[in-house]
Amino acid sequence: MRHLFLNGPVQNGPFTFATRPGKAVGIRLAAALNAILGLPPAPHLWNTVTLAGDLRYHEADGPTIPRRRFEADLIADKYPSGQSPVGGIMTDTDAEVADLALETIENNLRAGTLTISRETVPICRACGHMTGIGGHPCNACGSTDTLDRTNLHLVAELAKERPVLDRSDIHASHRRQPKHLQRTSANIAQRLILSRTRDHGIDLSPVGLNGLVLDPRVGIHVTVLAAARRHEAEMAVMTITENAANHIAAHGQHFREQDGTRLQYALHGHLPYDHMASLQPLYEAYRTTQEIEDDFEAWFLPVFSLRTRTATSPGQLPALFKHYMRARLADPVTADAAVLEAVQHAVSTGDTEWITNKRALAAVLAARATAPVTAAKV
Ligand SMILES: [Zn+2]
Incomplete structure (x- = not known):
């Protein structure tokens, strides 16, 4: 696969x-x-x-x-x-995730891209939580009393020869590369501490960091x-x-x-799920069934969110619903294998044009109708 x-x-x-x-x-x-x-x-x-x-x-x-x-x-x-x-x-704390995390950490330690070193970080005097710099109250207990503590930590050295994110990290066609994200994600310190004080997480004691867990932002990737x-x-x-x-x-x-x-x-992007009631008149005009409404809201809109940088606006909903219905009501002849294959290729390469193309969308909808997926409703 x-x-x-x-x-x-x-x-x-x-x-x-x-x-x-x-x-x-x-x-x-x-x-x-x-x-x-x-x-x-x-x-x-x-x-x-x-x-x-x-x-x-x-x-x-x-x-x-x-x-x-x-x-x-x-x-x-x-x-x-x-x-x-x-x-x-x-x-993010399952055994197979923890095993893979430790394996990846050990590889990185050998390669020198991660190190274990003595770091001085501010911690909460009351509860011991790492508070980070800036002098704000402890997020765990609210105390403002901090002290600096020097301890061993897991530290990442960011690669100097490449940006934090480059084209190979983004699943998108060339035209849809997120230039803004690539710039902002680069605004970060050259060294990052990846060990944290948390009650629950991937325990770092196997690499000698007792009482510390892996930063959840790393754990998400693992x-x-x-x-x-x-x-x-x-x-x-x-x-x-x-x-x-x-x-x-x-x-x-x-x-x-x-x-x-x-x-x-x-x-x-985000979806305007708080505004779905505004579609009620259109749903009535099309005499939709619950199944159609659910499919539009839980299948088509998430797929469409691939085409938006930040959010779909509530004002776009009627046009999107009409587009979805036109594809749904299209002549089933459009469900040809070549179109479907082109869509599969587009999905694999991060091209999203097919989503707004009636013929392509119709082919996908027709294929789903003949082989319905049994995904959980969420
Ligand atoms: Zn505290």
């Missing part, structure tokens, strides 16, 4: 997909693209290494269940009941690589917004390739 699309791990915060469908865009997009390529459903990826998660766990009445189980229950609650993902769930490795994909394509990519790209620089598996980012 060459490509596998995987969602940028979703933060396991307090929401459900029913109330916050915007959180599912990356998952829905990855599922749609994998299905077009005829690939099996990929696991849904989750980011559980968060300070908010540490705090939530402490606040839960006397946590009587292990943290891993606590996170798993929170994830399960996000899905409509009985709708767990066909491809399974993988979190989770995607681990999922790709499980499916023997050569190219793991992570669906992610430009903002999120900007936040994690530098931390992932030495974690985008392992054992012949490469990682690329496929950028998508």
Whole structure:
């Protein structure tokens, strides 16, 4: 298998997909693209290494269940009941992710791109959390009392001979390269500390860093690589917004390739799910069924989000719905194999023109109608 699309791990915060469908865009997009390529459903990826998660766990009445189980229950609650993902769930602390992370760290330590060195960092005097520079209150406990502590840490040296992100890191055709992202992601220190104080995460004691875990921004990359490795994909394509990519790209620089598996980012915009009610008159005019509305909202819109830099505006919704319906109602003769093959090639190369092409979209819709996918509804 060459490509596998995987969602940028979703933060396991307090929401459900029913109330916050915007959180599912990356998952829905990855599922749609994998299905077009005829690939099996990929696991849904989750980011559980968060300070908010540490705090939530402490606040839960006397946590009587292990943290891993606590996170798993929170994830399960996000899905409509009985709708767990066909491809399974993988979190950023699963054993296979931790194993791959340590393997990648050890390779990087040998290559000298990562080092373990004594670093002086500000920590909270009250709780020991690494507070970062800037003198703001501790994010873990609110104390403003910090002190400098010198300890061993895992440090990344950013490559000088190449930018944080270049063309080979982005799954997009040449014309759609995100120049802005490539510039902003480069505005970062030359050295990054990749070890963190967290209660839950990938334990770094096997490399001699007791009490520290791997920075979750690194872990997100390793989770995607681990999922790709499980499916023997050569190219793991992570669906992610430009903002999120900007936040994690530098931390992932030495974690985008392992054992012949490469990682690329496929950028998508936000969707105006809060404004779907504005489509009601149009839905009525077209006498749509619930199935059509669901497919437009949970399949077409996520696919369309690949074509937008930051967000789809609510004002675009009627035109997008009409485009989707025209393709849906097109003569089934348009579902020819050559058009479908061209779309599959486009999906593999990051070309998104087909999404706004009626004939191409009709071919994909017709193919889906004959081989319906059994993806979980999220
Ligand atoms: Zn604190």
